[in-house]
Amino acid sequence: MKIKAAVIGATGYAGSELVRLLENHPNIKTEALTSKSYAGKSYKEVYPNFSATDYICEEEDIEKLSESCDVIFLALPHGEASKRISPALLNKCKVIDLGADFRLQDIDVYESWYCEHYSKDVLKEAVYGLCEINREKIKTSRIIGNPGCYTTCSILTLYPLVKEGIIDENSIIIDAKSGVSGAGRGVSLSNLYCEVNESVKAYKIASHRHTPEIEEQLSYACGKKIVLNFTPHLIPINRGILATCYGNLKAKTTYEEVRAAYEKYYKDEYFIRLCNKGAFPETRFVKGSNFTDIGFTIDERTNRIIAIGAIDNLFKGAAGQAVQNMNLLFGLDEKTGLDFVPPFPI
């Protein structure tokens, strides 16, 4: 018996990546794909890589879908999911939201960085779907706030350092670089080929909405309120995030001691690959996969640690992690449909 799934908002890049992973997943039957912009159109016209399939984009009817499906994925702009999800709906099916609405537990923070939140009661039971950190909670949840792309990469890179009290919580700086697919498929001058190609820029400096999400999760890790700097950059690649994270060491610490901290949390994590000493992640080697690669070094001259993480923003940073969460929710092997060597070069 296959799990029945629907994807609401199936024609953005993250939505499309999710549809692909579900299509290639051995235990899923995709019941419906909905799209505001393309309702009525053949999915393979919108995405010709799907030419061997026969989906049609439908109008959204979440109530009906909740009757017929075991799980609904939402890939919508922020503010849209919170309008749709109620406890009643969660009685009928599980929900995994790829947007921002169920990631932040602190509603004031959510509302100051985003907009009004329309289902505060549901939020209370939502679990932050970072599988490597919240695995057990996820398994028994009804609604998952699937983490953001930058946040997944940043939190996984910094978690052991913060959890084990290795770095000064007030000294954290995250300088992140992302491919262009992170901006979605919306049409705008700033995402035209000639405007992005052969250039690099920082954007939303000291004001990107993933900042409070990283802060909230790292604050949970160490039990202290963390405020940090997060600077996203746009670079001309399709996919990939590299997060270069800086922190001041609280005390003199060796490479091996820090390594032990990483291994304490990640040793058995299939999707986290720690680089050997002296090696560092590159996005090309995680592209098209659910892996997070992490490497670090200690700079004795400045007493800082530089820890670097790499993910594929559409995969581990969105659709792949959503499937990983789904696997957990339905008692499947967490790696199902995600367990392969990624291609290179691609």
Next chain:
Amino acid sequence: MKIKAAVIGATGYAGSELVRLLENHPNIKTEALTSKSYAGKSYKEVYPNFSATDYICEEEDIEKLSESCDVIFLALPHGEASKRISPALLNKCKVIDLGADFRLQDIDVYESWYCEHYSKDVLKEAVYGLCEINREKIKTSRIIGNPGCYTTCSILTLYPLVKEGIIDENSIIIDAKSGVSGAGRGVSLSNLYCEVNESVKAYKIASHRHTPEIEEQLSYACGKKIVLNFTPHLIPINRGILATCYGNLKAKTTYEEVRAAYEKYYKDEYFIRLCNKGAFPETRFVKGSNFTDIGFTIDERTNRIIAIGAIDNLFKGAAGQAVQNMNLLFGLDEKTGLDFVPPFPI
């Protein structure tokens, strides 16, 4: 019981793509990877996308491998495979050669375009491994000459037009564009990032070695000796080949008549996707897959047909087709390990 495979020349781009597909294939156990340059090294050091695996690059010992393996793949420079393969070896295991040595049946042509051929007796029984054309012969063969990347794309695009006598055999011009991975992982000035990026060039004009391969196969199709123009171009993408093919119509012909010719041969071919009228292939939609997308139009002003094909050069143009051939050789479903929706954008 899994099929035991070895890859000789596992550290080039095509070899590495093959190792990946075998690793992700449900019926294969990879027994050995050999590499002249990296023998003794961990495979994941050479290709960190394999970080979750544990292969070691070995010295080559093809005789020994032929005892322990069911199939040996060769991904070597031309002239190397023909030195290694003998009828005796083929008594012990099947061989799929990704190089050029067993593609051309006309030895004079081979030796004038390449070099001396060292196993002419074996060549006679070799089958040209273009599955959609030679499926039945492949099934019972012991040795497969896996087609070249440009040739796969060009032949599949032109085959129905030539076979059905729609175009003048003397009028064929193929203008092909390839990504840089087609040049392999060898280190040279001309493949440095800054030498390739933001530019386009033709190369090996009227002299590329895939020319006689296309000519031989299309000549078989129509029973006449075909001589044609083939012009490869290098464009700054990692993967993908687009072949724009021109031919003069022998007689006034409608779109529907030509379409019928394509459908006659390809209607049931899973890996060939004919574009709808007015649509044409783009490499981004076949990237990372075994698909060949084909579209065409008729220019009534000039009485020519323009037919365009797209493949992923490392996949359908090399490793994917090798796996497709292997599936045929061992009686598996031809699509095994190759049957998925490819990612986009990637």
Next chain:
Amino acid sequence: MKIKAAVIGATGYAGSELVRLLENHPNIKTEALTSKSYAGKSYKEVYPNFSATDYICEEEDIEKLSESCDVIFLALPHGEASKRISPALLNKCKVIDLGADFRLQDIDVYESWYCEHYSKDVLKEAVYGLCEINREKIKTSRIIGNPGCYTTCSILTLYPLVKEGIIDENSIIIDAKSGVSGAGRGVSLSNLYCEVNESVKAYKIASHRHTPEIEEQLSYACGKKIVLNFTPHLIPINRGILATCYGNLKAKTTYEEVRAAYEKYYKDEYFIRLCNKGAFPETRFVKGSNFTDIGFTIDERTNRIIAIGAIDNLFKGAAGQAVQNMNLLFGLDEKTGLDFVPPFPI
């Protein structure tokens, strides 16, 4: 005394390149830049590469500009220039139109490929501004139809072959590849970074509007009506056009004979650089310059010539050629403001 110039449509890519070349030109004073979309805005906000300048985008008032300026450049969508230009206006200033309205002398052809033409009387005196071919006519003209990008590259590559009767006029096939800036700065899904990057496609196959322009000019060259195939492709680079041109030789011809034909017409042309035998153009070496590089080979096997040309589409294919025309119109050295070694790599 500087020549006073205005640019109407100054905020597209071609318009902007023109503003830049005028700014860097020793004999020009730019009096006005007009823009429908950005009127009232600082030009350097629209194009921060102009940060050291102080232009403001103005509303268009072509009558007023014709009083104060010596030359007006138009960089507008087709159909817009023909609405604006009258013999009366040409009495007051010279006009160089970078659009399509004054390129085709055959009005029926123009109207069947484009739209209604609104100044047919003016068209009669317009000169096709391909300087290397029409230099003398340009010098005494009042209105120049600045050639298209694909057409400039295609015509210059084929001209000596057609003019000298070397190739069969009915056998011409032009397979062209262009960078993305050729599509302009208009916002559309198909020009988003992730839709263009890492892919190649043909488009407007057998239907691109530059086809009749190439045909008309080559027909003038040989005195026969030429119909040909022109296939444009989009490749992921910012700038550059490569035109790969095929033609059947009328008779057995040597490399040296063809070379002599090219030298007959281009020997003294500063902006045309003939490649040495065995060498071929690459767009990277003409990028950022007004040069056209041309190379060719003869394929004795098929009795065809393959001639390849490369230009920078925004420079020689638009703004640079417009400045070259202006230099001719005003009696300046044709190379003024265009005479420099271009950068590489860039």
Next chain:
Amino acid sequence: MKIKAAVIGATGYAGSELVRLLENHPNIKTEALTSKSYAGKSYKEVYPNFSATDYICEEEDIEKLSESCDVIFLALPHGEASKRISPALLNKCKVIDLGADFRLQDIDVYESWYCEHYSKDVLKEAVYGLCEINREKIKTSRIIGNPGCYTTCSILTLYPLVKEGIIDENSIIIDAKSGVSGAGRGVSLSNLYCEVNESVKAYKIASHRHTPEIEEQLSYACGKKIVLNFTPHLIPINRGILATCYGNLKAKTTYEEVRAAYEKYYKDEYFIRLCNKGAFPETRFVKGSNFTDIGFTIDERTNRIIAIGAIDNLFKGAAGQAVQNMNLLFGLDEKTGLDFVPPFPI
């Protein structure tokens, strides 16, 4: 009377960019180009963008060149310049070294990060050629250590903040991103197109040789010994450096106060363009120019300033700055040959 120049090491990317700028400079005559790898070859064969010129690569004979030239530029690997320069040679001509040998005044630091230094006596009189900071000293010098690419961008971005004591000198973190031309034209696996394209990585983390250069110059600025973190990243673009710089504010400071500090030093600097409040530099707008664009913001949440600088690594980061230095050395207008609007998109 033109200044006579020679370039030793003319066939690397920086050397070639310099040859180009000299060729396009109104006051220079290039007497000789030398190249170890290409001696005897035509320069335009090595760099076909120079096809309209006629230079031949020569064997190096620096003594002879010092007799016939007014200025010699060196673009060599570190350790090579210090072997060649003596006080006697400086009596005959001026020297501008684009390498590292005359940048660091602290010889122990030089020798611990690089190699033995062979002309310590000359080093004492060398001036660090960052024109905006050391203009007066440069004018009267005989030998200039032309700054590194990362260092130019980092120092100019941080200088007013350090000089005016706005940020804590111990808190500086520089996260820099560079295009691939910074790695030069040397052939290596890691710079192949497919290894660099579609990826991002950090490299030489906490160990890049530009670190002590930045530290020495910023230490001079504030009179204290500065130790900082510098992390270079490689991104898939040909040209451009973006340096994202972080520092803790010593005291509560407003945007306007910091702005005033920047304007104090840069208000009259033609080649430094301060972004408007809320705007930040992007490498595409300085590409192909000598400009440094700088923007910054204050994060009140963390009490840090984030200041961002952008340059073209081959231009302001190498050859352009070398020409700027030469202009100063010979009493020319500092902007000569460098004063133009750069192209976009390119």
